[in-house]
Structure formats: structure tokens, C-alpha cells
Amino acid sequence: xxxMIPALEMRGIGKSFAGNQVLSGVNLVxxxxxxxxxxxxxxxxxxxxxxxxxGVHAPDAGEILIDGEKRELTRPAEAIAAxxxxxxxxLSLAPHLTVAENIFLGREPLRSxxxxxxxxxxxxxxxxxxxxxxxxxxxDDYGFRLNPRAIVGRLSAADRQLVEITRAIVEAKRVIVMDxxxxxxxxxxxEELFRLIRDLKARGLAIxxxxxRLEELEAIANRMTILRDGIAVYTGNWGEITTDEMIRHMxxxxxxEIFPPRQATVGDIRLKVTGLGRPPVFEKIDFEVRxxxxxxxxxxxxxxxxxxxxxxxxxxxxxxxxVELDGVRLSGNQPGDAIGRxxxxxxxxxxxxxxxxxxxxxxxxxxxxxxxxLKRATIQTKLETGAAERYIRKLNIRPPSPRALVGRLSGGNxxxxxxxxxxxxxxxxxxxxxxxxxxxxxxRSEIYREINELxxxxxxxVMISSDLPELLGMADRxxxxxxxxxxxxxxxRETTQEEILRHAAVEEG
Amino acid sequence: xxxxxxxxxxxxxxxxxxxxxxxxxxxxxxxxxxxITAGNLAAIARQTAVITIMAMGMTMVMVSGGIDLSVGxxxxxxxxxxxxSMVTGIGVLPGIAVAVAVGALCGMLNGTAVTRLxxxxxxxxxxxxxxxxxxxxxxxxxNAVVGLPESxxxxxxxxxxxxxPVPLVLVIFIALVVHFTLSRMRLGRYCYAxxxxxxxxxxxxxxxxxYQIAYYTILGALSGxxxxxxxxxxxTGQPNAGxxxxxxxxxxxxIGGGSLNGGQGTVVGTIIGSLIMGVLANGGNxxxxxxxxxxxxxxxxxxxxxxxxxxxxxxxxxxEG
Numbered sequence: 001x002x003x004m005i006p007a008l009e010m011r012g013i014g015k016s017f018a019g020n021q022v023l024s025g026v027n028l029v030x031x032x033x034x035x036x037x038x039x040x041x042x043x044x045x046x047x048x049x050x051x052x053x054x055g056v057h058a059p060d061a062g063e064i065l066i067d068g069e070k071r072e073l074t075r076p077a078e079a080i081a082a083x084x085x086x087x088x089x090x091l092s093l094a095p096h097l098t099v100a101e102n103i104f105l106g107r108e109p110l111r112s113x114x115x116x117x118x119x120x121x122x123x124x125x126x127x128x129x130x131x132x133x134x135x136x137x138x139x140d141d142y143g144f145r146l147n148p149r150a151i152v153g154r155l156s157a158a159d160r161q162l163v164e165i166t167r168a169i170v171e172a173k174r175v176i177v178m179d180x181x182x183x184x185x186x187x188x189x190x191e192e193l194f195r196l197i198r199d200l201k202a203r204g205l206a207i208x209x210x211x212x213r214l215e216e217l218e219a220i221a222n223r224m225t226i227l228r229d230g231i232a233v234y235t236g237n238w239g240e241i242t243t244d245e246m247i248r249h250m251x252x253x254x255x256x257e258i259f260p261p262r263q264a265t266v267g268d269i270r271l272k273v274t275g276l277g278r279p280p281v282f283e284k285i286d287f288e289v290r291x292x293x294x295x296x297x298x299x300x301x302x303x304x305x306x307x308x309x310x311x312x313x314x315x316x317x318x319x320x321x322x323v324e325l326d327g328v329r330l331s332g333n334q335p336g337d338a339i340g341r342x343x344x345x346x347x348x349x350x351x352x353x354x355x356x357x358x359x360x361x362x363x364x365x366x367x368x369x370x371x372x373x374l375k376r377a378t379i380q381t382k383l384e385t386g387a388a389e390r391y392i393r394k395l396n397i398r399p400p401s402p403r404a405l406v407g408r409l410s411g412g413n414x415x416x417x418x419x420x421x422x423x424x425x426x427x428x429x430x431x432x433x434x435x436x437x438x439x440x441x442x443x444r445s446e447i448y449r450e451i452n453e454l455x456x457x458x459x460x461x462v463m464i465s466s467d468l469p470e471l472l473g474m475a476d477r478x479x480x481x482x483x484x485x486x487x488x489x490x491x492x493r494e495t496t497q498e499e500i501l502r503h504a505a506v507e508e509g
Numbered sequence: 510x511x512x513x514x515x516x517x518x519x520x521x522x523x524x525x526x527x528x529x530x531x532x533x534x535x536x537x538x539x540x541x542x543x544x545i546t547a548g549n550l551a552a553i554a555r556q557t558a559v560i561t562i563m564a565m566g567m568t569m570v571m572v573s574g575g576i577d578l579s580v581g582x583x584x585x586x587x588x589x590x591x592x593x594s595m596v597t598g599i600g601v602l603p604g605i606a607v608a609v610a611v612g613a614l615c616g617m618l619n620g621t622a623v624t625r626l627x628x629x630x631x632x633x634x635x636x637x638x639x640x641x642x643x644x645x646x647x648x649x650x651x652n653a654v655v656g657l658p659e660s661x662x663x664x665x666x667x668x669x670x671x672x673x674p675v676p677l678v679l680v681i682f683i684a685l686v687v688h689f690t691l692s693r694m695r696l697g698r699y700c701y702a703x704x705x706x707x708x709x710x711x712x713x714x715x716x717x718x719x720y721q722i723a724y725y726t727i728l729g730a731l732s733g734x735x736x737x738x739x740x741x742x743x744x745t746g747q748p749n750a751g752x753x754x755x756x757x758x759x760x761x762x763x764i765g766g767g768s769l770n771g772g773q774g775t776v777v778g779t780i781i782g783s784l785i786m787g788v789l790a791n792g793g794n795x796x797x798x799x800x801x802x803x804x805x806x807x808x809x810x811x812x813x814x815x816x817x818x819x820x821x822x823x824x825x826x827x828x829e830g
Contacts (some may be wrong), residue, residue, distance in 0.1 A: 013642045315712055340716035356705035358772050367702055370695050370711040378693045421713070 005030045005068040006449050007206035008053075008084075008175045014061030015048055021231040022048045026062070030175065030223075035197060037217045037238065038210045040227035040439035041250050041412070045489075047208050049227070050177050054086040055079035066174055083173030087164050089179050095153030101134035102152050103167045111135065116198075140164055143198050157184040157303045165193065170202065177208045182216060183437055186300040186466065187501060194220055212440055214243055215469060226250055226470035247441055250316030255368065258445055259473030262452040266476075267291035267470055269327075270460035271343075273312060276321035281307050282484035289429070289460040293449065296475030297464045298493065298500050304484040305464045308397025309431045310376070312462075313345040314338045315353075325429055346415075346420030348433040354418050355507065362388035364406045364417055368425040376495045391420035397448055421451060432453060433464045448474060468497045480504050518817070519781045521767055526785065530792035537796070544795055551674055553789060555665075557787035558676035559584075559735045559752060565617075565687040566728030566759040568779045571762050572691065573724050574704040574771025577619055578634040578698065580732045580758055582641035584767055585752025587612045587736030589645045592654035592746020594662075608737040609730050615641055616729015620722035638755070645748040654746030661725050664741035680780075688776035700724060704771025757786060760807070764814040787808070 010028040014021075021044045040046050040189055053055045053064065055073040064071055066082050073079045079086075088209075093102050109131055110124040119507035133149035144162045147154075153161060161184050161327040168176055178197075182190045197207060197220055213215055217224070217238070225247045227232040234241070234249045241249075247258075271290045278285030283302035289295045301306045313319035317333040324330070329336045335345070347353040355364055366389050374381045395416040398409070406417060415435065422430060432451070436444045449476065455461055465471050471478055472492050480488040480503040488503040531542030543549055563580050591608030595601055597605045621635050628676050667675045691697035699720050703710040711717045732751075739750040765782030767774025786807055793803040 200555055313712075334714075334716070335712055336714035343714065347712055352706075353708045356702050356709050356772070358703050359701060363698070363702070367698075367710070367715075370698055374695060377695070379695070379698060425714075 004031055007028060007067060007204075008208075009065040009485055010049070011066070012062035013049065013055060013059050013064075015052060015059050019058070021230060023052075023059075024061075026210075026227070026230070026232045027235075028225055028232065029235075030208060031204055032174075032204040033201045035201060035207045035209050035220050036206055037212075037221035038227065038448070039212075039217070039224060039246065039250060041410075043232040044227040044250070044440075046227055047179065048230075050086060050179060050208065050210065052136045053084060053177060057085075066130060074266065076435050079309065084175045084177070085168040085170075085172035086177040086179070087168045089379065090181055093160055093163060093167075097152060098148065099139075099150050099152060099155075099163050100132045100148035101145050102163055103135050103170060104131055104136065105167070107217075108172070114400050124351070134466075136168075138170065139172055141171075142166060143192050148282045156282075158186060158189055161185055162189070165196070169196075172200075172205055173206065174373045175206045178211070179210045180212070180438060181209075181314075182211065182213070184301065187468070188300070188505065189416050212438070212444075213467065214246065214441075215250055224428065250441060256365075258441070258448070259470075260445070260449050260452055262294075264292035264452070264455040266293050268457060270325065270459065271312075271462070272324040273308075273328075274322050274324070275464055276308065276311060276318045276323065278307065278311060278316075278318045278320070281485065282311075282481075283320070287326065287479055287486065287489075288463055291428075291460055292455050292460040294455050294463055294475050295459045295478070296471040296478040297462065297505050298466075298468065298471055298478050298483060299389070299481035301466070303481040305481050305502065306433055307484075308481070309345060309433050309462070309464060312338070313343060313431060340424055340427060340429040344368070344425055344427035344429070345431045346418055346422065346433060350411075350414055351485075352416055354405050354505055355414055358405060361409070361417055363404035363408050365391055365402075365420045365424055368421050372424070372468070383428065383450075387424055388420075391417075392421055394423070395420050395450060410440070410443075411438040412440050412447075415447065416443060428458070431462045431464075434466065434487035436465070436467065436470060468500055469498075472497065515597070516766070519778055519785065519814075522606075523781050523785050523788065525608065526788050526792065530795065532548060533792075533796055535650060539686040540692070541650075544792060547672070549791065549795075551668075551672070551677075552783075552793050553787050554680075555674050556791065557783050558674070558680050559738050559751075560757050560787070561680050561682070561783040562676075562683055562738070563728070563732050563735050563754065563758045564779045565683050565776060566620065566781050567726075567758045567762050568732035568765075568767060568774050568776060569687065569691065569697075569700055569724045570728050571767050571769070572659060572704045572771060572774040573700045573721060574707055575623060575630040575724065576634065576759065576769070577616070577630065577637075578759075579615065579619060579637035579641050580735075581751040581754040582638045582716055583612050583729060583732040584736040584739055584754060585748050586615065586641045586645035586741045588750040589649045589654055589732040589746040589748050591733075591737050592657055592740050595657050595661055596654060598658075599676040601663070604661070605664065608740070609733040610691075612733020613726050613730035616732070617722060618642075619729065620725030624718035624721050630788060639687070642748075642752075649746065649748045651748060653743075655747070657740070657744050658745070659744070660666050660740055662744045666737050679734070684776050684780060691776060696720065696723065697776070701772055704773070706772075712728040712824045736784045755781075760814075761786060763811060763818075766818070767775065768818060769815070782814075795820070 006029045008030045013026040014025040038046050045274060052059045055076045056076050064073055071082045073082060076145055108126045111127045112124040115360055132148045140144050144163060146159060152160060164245050167180060181193060189375050190371060200207060211223060221238040224238050228250060248385055270291050271289040273285055273287050276285040285308055297305050309317040312323050314332050314335050316339060322329055323332055325341045325343060328341060362384050366384055373379045385402050392400045397413050397416050406414060435447055461474055475492045478490050478492055480500055480506055523773055531544045534540055534542040534544060555654050587608040590611050591604050594607040619634055624634045664675060669678055683721060691700060699715050707717060733782035740746050761783035764785055765778030789807055790803055
């Protein structure tokens with residue numbers, strides 16, 4: 001057998017930012033037709049490595065070969081010309097343009113009057129009909145049910161992700177990088193994406209697939225590379241090492257188990273939701289959560305789970321129904337009221353509704369309870385730093401510095417600092433909306449442990465998640481929402497992923 | 510470039526200017542430098558006081574993510590209303606109080622419109638700019654209000670110990686209060702939080718609109734005080750007072766490191782920004798540079814300051830990887 005020339009070879013890549021070595025001597029080889037999983041904790045250097053591949057950053061050391069040919073990828077346009085495309089974790093679409101316009105952004109089919117009037121192509125204009133037809137063909141091919149004329153900004157996060165994927169596929173000729181492509185997709189859409197990936201494999205593309213969800217990689221990865229602290233610590237075929245070994249490589253230490261056991265005694269009702277609704281988004285939501293309980297809410301994207309949480313919290317008020325916390329009715333139109341009575345909402349989108357990214361960790365941790373820092377109406381720096389340090393230690397936040405800007409922390413540490421905010425605000429009822437989205441395995445485990453500790457100390461916890469293994473591993477009961485209604489309630493220890501999915505997706509009768 | 514450079518760049522620029530102007534005076538014009546005389550420095554303080562006082566309030570509003578273009582018009586309105594009330598004989602201090610109260614009311618209306626109508630602050634206050642100027646012109650019939658008691662001039666003209674102008678004392682006092690508020694009080698803490706991410710602030714339980722109105726009200730009150738100082742300086746109530754000041758006020762904040770996107774800005778930075786503009790104008794006059802050229806230079810400085818800020822921000826974002 002002749003030596004195959006890999007579609008992509010990155011050799012000895014090194015990169016540092018402001019004296020901080022982010023990558024050193026990283027090798028990554030991906031053959032045509034292979035799905036290469038790139039795993040590692042947040043901050044391990046995965047995103048930087050991929051930004052080097054897509055021409056966003058220039059490496060300090062090393063070289064990149066596409067089909068055995070050395071390429072200088074110093075600008076994104078050069079990477080695209082070399083056949084490398086990327087699906088970003090943070091969406092990078094133009095919100096005011098249509099689906100079709102986004103897919104072909106920069107590569108629009110053009111028409112011109114031709115001849116002497118062409119002025120070197122200056123007088124070309126976009127052929128809208130052709131653009132929309134091509135987009136429609138592509139979307140139909142991939143089985144994405146999207147209107148090419150829809151304005152991207154009005155689409156759901158999941159649909160936007162599909163647009164992003166379609167665009168990358170159009171660009172990709174040799175290598176396609178997918179950075180957490182499923183973080184906002186439903187299980188159904190994930191299945192479609194996987195079908196698409198198999199199709200891309202068959203067409204001879206090399207796929208670099210970044211994900212924190214090991215179950216997901218299990219389904220599609222052929223090979224994998226594990227990064228830790230900017231070094232490739234392991235490369236091999238998928239399945240050669242066990243999950244435990246992978247986690248050890250990633251974390252550099254042993255992780256006992258992903259879902260630690262909980263010994264909570266279930267007490268009185270803390271949160272009682274009665275007839276809550278804001279038609280047509282959701283209505284007739286009834287449930288209660290007792291002290292020491294973790295109640296999961298499952299459902300497809302768009303089922304109204306986040307909206308219910310925001311209504312309970314008072315951030316986006318309901319129009320009917322009531323919420324009681326420890327027997328006291330909440331006003332339901334002011335987060336401040338809910339917070340004052342001991343409720344905390346860990347929002348789904350920490351960058352939009354959670355963090356003040358350019359402010360220090362200490363400010364972010366104490367933001368919901370500034371009153372506790374005041375003496376004679378003055379913020380006591382000592383109290384503030386003390387509080388920050390307490391939760392940095394408790395939640396193992398990195399870097400352990402209260403003055404660090406939160407925007408420079410990794411996703412896991414950002415999430416932990418928000419959890420710290422609600423701990424500092426003395427919350428007793430926690431609404432956790434996708435608490436581990438974009439969070440690495442080690443930080444996840446720490447968040448789970450913290451949730452358990454809270455429950456054991458008598459907190460009531462509502463956990464919304466699209467990650468079914470997570471719900472099954474953490475919740476006592478799971479409520480299932482479909483199209484704005486609660487359609488079923490199951491006990492976590494007696495149910496299966498399939499049963500939850502059936503309730504969440506299938507119309508009965 | 511390092512973070513400290515960004516922090517100290519305005520200050521360094523100010524020092525360089527203060528060294529450059531007397532040197533130019535000496536070597537280019539061949540005169541003894543007038544720039545560093547006590548009289549000239551007091552004049553700079555007097556000239557920049559009105560702008561600096563408003564810029565303190567503008568720092569709050571801009572850190573919280575807002576902007577107010579109507580502050581120059583509030584000066585005109587409060588100068589007229591303040592002067593009219595002094596003419597009725599209620600006395601100078603009550604007249605100043607009326608100016609401040611009317612200014613605060615204008616600011617409160619701005620804040621209320623921004624938060625309740627959910628219209629961008631830029632547009633709301635652009636409208637308010639016309640409205641307040643119009644009211645000032647209407648009630649005064651477009652004429653200066655005259656016949657003020659002579660003691661009305663004290664606020665602008667008096668000095669403490671025969672040396673420090675009263676407006677400078679006011680600037681220092683207000684700067685200390687605003688600095689303390691921004692760095693150590695809840696009002697200031699929420700200001701940065703809202704400017705950094707208003708949705709996050711709301712989800713953290715902050716009553717966002719109430720605080721926003723408070724910041725605009727404070728700015729309005731300080732603009733009213735500025736109107737009283739202008740009245741005192743001319744011992745008349747000029748309906749056209751303060752025209753174009755809003756740009757100098759906003760420029761002070763921006764040159765001092767404040768961001769148009771909110772979340773950034775400090776009192777010290779704003780004072781330096783305001784001094785840079787004051788020193789540029791004063792030095793320009795001493796060096797006999799045409800005031801038209803001065804306008805060009807100040808405009809360029811503003812663009813440079815914002816460019817530098819953006820450049821720095823982008824570098825930070827890249828480094829986050």
C-alpha cells in the first residue's frame with residue numbers, strides 16, 4: 001500500500017499571545033475521508049489551532065500542508081482558497097441578510113452586461129434568482145428545511161447553525177472544521193448533521209470535529225487528537241482508549257466519575273408554578289420543586305423551556321398564572337424581586353444575558369448582591385475581594401484572580417463564575433438553563449458536584465438541558481415540554497433517552 | 510502595547526502638550542513663555558470648568574452606555590430661566606438653584622424617554638437638543654435676559670484666597686464626588702455593569718431603567734449648574750449659551766478613554782481629556798494659530814483617540830484566542 005498523502009497536515013505549530021504560550025509543537029494529520037476529533041478542555045488551544053488553520057491567526061512556528069503542499073494561510077481568504085472552511089462556534093452570520101445571501105456571501109453568482117460596458121467587472125450585479133435557486137437546491141440536498149429568503153436574524157439559533165454549516169460546506173474543498181456544531185441543535189438535527197458528515201466523508205473531505213460531547217464523537221469520529229495546555233498529548237484511532245483514559249489525558253488527572261452520586265433528602269415545596277403562560281409561546285405550565293430536588297426539563301429547541309424559565313424569573317413576564325417561592329407569590333415582572341426572595345437564573349446564553357465581559361471576575365460574582373458589600377453606602381473592597389476569592393476557591397475558577405477580566409476566561413470558568421454569582425446572592429432556588437453548554441468535561445464535573453451539594457443543602461434546582469445523558473445523570477424527575485406545553489413527567493432512574501425523545505418530538509394520537 | 514500605556518496615554522499627551530507649548534513660545538515666537546504663568550493657568554481652568562463639570566455627568570451617562578446630545582441646549586435654557594428668576598429678585602443663590610433644578614428636570618425627561626420609549630439615546634437627545642434650545646429661545650424671545658443683580662457675577666468671577674477661581678473649586682468638588690460614586694458606590698457599580706452588558710445587568714436584578722434615569726438626571730443637573738456659571742460669567746441670560754458644547758463634552762470623555770459603547774471611562778481620564786482640549790485651544794491662541802486650524806486639530810485628536818481605543822479593543826479580543 002502506498003503512503004497516503006494526508007489532506008491536511010499541521011507540523012510543529014506554535015503560537016503565543018503576549019508572552020503566553022498557547023500552542024507548542026502541535027502536529028495534526030487528517031486523511032481524506034476521515035472525521036478527526038479534536039478534544040481537550042476549554043483553554044487547551046483547540047480554537048487557536050483552528051484559527052491558525054483558517055488564517056485568522058498566523059502561527060509563530062510550524063507549517064501547514066494541504067494535500068502535501070505547503071501553504072501560507074495568513075488570511076482567511078487564503079485558507080478558503082486552499083479549500084479549508086470552518087464552522088464557527090460563535091455564529092458569524094450577517095443577521096440582516098437572507099439565508100441565501102449568507103450562504104453565498106462573497107461568492108454571489110454575478111451577471112453583467114458584458115463587453116465594453118463591463119469595466120473590469122465593476123458593473124456586475126447579483127443574480128438574485130440564481131442565488132436563491134442554488135441555495136434552495138443545497139438546502140434540499142442536505143434535508144435542511146429552511147426558506148432561502150428568510151432573514152437570518154429572525155431564525156432560531158438552531159436554524160442559524162444550519163445556515164452556517166451550509167455555508168461552510170459550499171466553501172470546503174479539502175478540509176472542514178466544525179467547532180461544537182451541535183451546541184444549539186436538537187437531537188433530530190444532530191442526526192441530519194451526522195448524515196451530512198458521512199456524505200462529506202464519502203466525498204473525500206477531511207473533517208476536524210471539535211466537541212465536548214464524547215457520546216457524540218463516539219458516533220462519527222475515526223481518529224482523534226487530544227490537546228492539553230497547548231500540547232498534543234495523544235493521537236490515535238477512535239476507540240483505542242477508553243473514555244476514562246481520554247478524560248485523564250484531557251484533564252491531566254483522574255476523574256472519578258462524570259455524574260457524582262447525591263444524598264439529598266427531599267423536603268418542603270420551595271418553588272410552585274401554577275398555570276403559568278404567555279400564549280402562544282407557552283401555557284398551562286404547572287409544576288413544583290421541593291427542597292433537595294433536581295428537576296430536569298427536556299424538550300426540543302423551540303419547545304419553550306427557556307421562555308418558561310425567564311417567565312418564572314421575571315425577566316420576560318408571563319401573562320397568566322403564578323409563581324410561588326417558599327409559599328410567597330412573586331410579582332413576576334422584576335428579576336430583582338425573584339432574586340431578593342432567593343431565586344437565581346443561570347441563563348442559556350452567558351455572553352448575552354449573564355456576564356459583563358469587560359469587567360473583573362469580582363464584579364461579576366458580586367453583581368446580584370452588591371448590597372452585601374455596602375457599609376455606609378460605600379462598596380467595601382475588602383468584602384468584595386473576600387467574596388470573590390471564596391467562590392473562586394470553592395468552584396476552582398481559573399485564573400484564581402478576582403481582578404481578571406471575565407471575558408478572558410474559558411467557557412467553563414465563565415459558567416462557574418455565574419454559578420458563584422447566585423451562590424453569593426444566597427439563592428435557594430436555582431434555574432439552570434443549559435448549565436454545561438460549551439463547558440469542558442472537567443469543569444462540567446465540578447458544576448455537577450456543586451449542583452449536588454446545593455441540593456444536599458436544601459436548595460431546589462430546575463435544570464434545563466438538551467444533553468439527555470446529563471439530565472438522566474443529574475435529575476430526580478424530568479419534565480418534558482413540547483410546543484409550549486408540559487406533556488409528560490418521568491422519573492430519571494426509570495426512563496430512557498428514547499422515551500424522553502418520543503415525548504418531546506412525537507405528536508400523540 | 511501594554512494596558513498601562515493605554516491608561517496613561519492621555520496623561521502623557523497632556524504633559525507633552527504642556528511642555529511643547531512653552532518651548533514653541535520661546536523658540537518659535539522668541540517670547541518668554543506666557544503659558545506657565547499663574548494668570549494663564551487660571552484662565553485655562555476657568556475656560557474648561559464649564560465643559561469639565563458637564564463632562565463629569567457625561568462620564569456617568571456614557572459609562573452606563575448612553576449619550577446625551579442636549580447638554581448644550583440645557584445650558585441655554587437654564588441660563589435663560591436662571592437669569593429670569595434672578596431678575597424677579599429672588600436672589601442669586603435661589604436663581605442658581607432654579608437653573609440646576611430645571612437642568613435636572615430636562616435630564617430626567619431625557620432619561621425617561623430613553624428608557625421608556627426604547628428609542629436610541631442618540632436620537633432622543635438629538636430631538637431634545639432642538640426642543641430645549643427652542644424653549645429657551647421662546648421664553649426669552651431670542652433676546653438675552655438682562656438686569657441681573659451685580660452679585661450674579663460672583664459664581665464665575667470670584668476667587669478663593671484671591672487665586673483659585675470658584676468654578677475650579679466646583680470642578681474639584683464635583684470630580685471628587687463623581688469619582689467616589691463611580692468607583693465606590695452602588696450607583697457607580699451598576700453604571701459600569703449596565704454599560705458593559707445591559708441585559709446581563711437586568712438579569713442580575715438591577716432595576717435598569719431607574720438607574721439610567723438617575724444618570725441622565727445628574728448630567729442634567731450639572732448642565733444646569735454649567736448654565737448658571739455661564740449666566741454668571743456674562744451677567745446675562747443668553748439663550749444661545751452653550752451652543753456646540755455637547756461635542757466638547759463628549760470629546761472630553763472619549764479622549765479620556767471613555768467608550769461610546771459604554772462600560773469604560775473614568776473621572777480622571779475625562780478631566781485629562783477636557784484639559785487636553787482646553788490646553789490645545791489656549792496654546793493655539795498663544796502661538797497665534799488660527800482658531801480655524803485649532804478646530805481641525807481638535808477634530809483630528811478626537812478621531813485619533815477613538816481609533817486608538819478601537820485598535821486596543823481589537824487587540825484584546827484577538828489575544829483572547
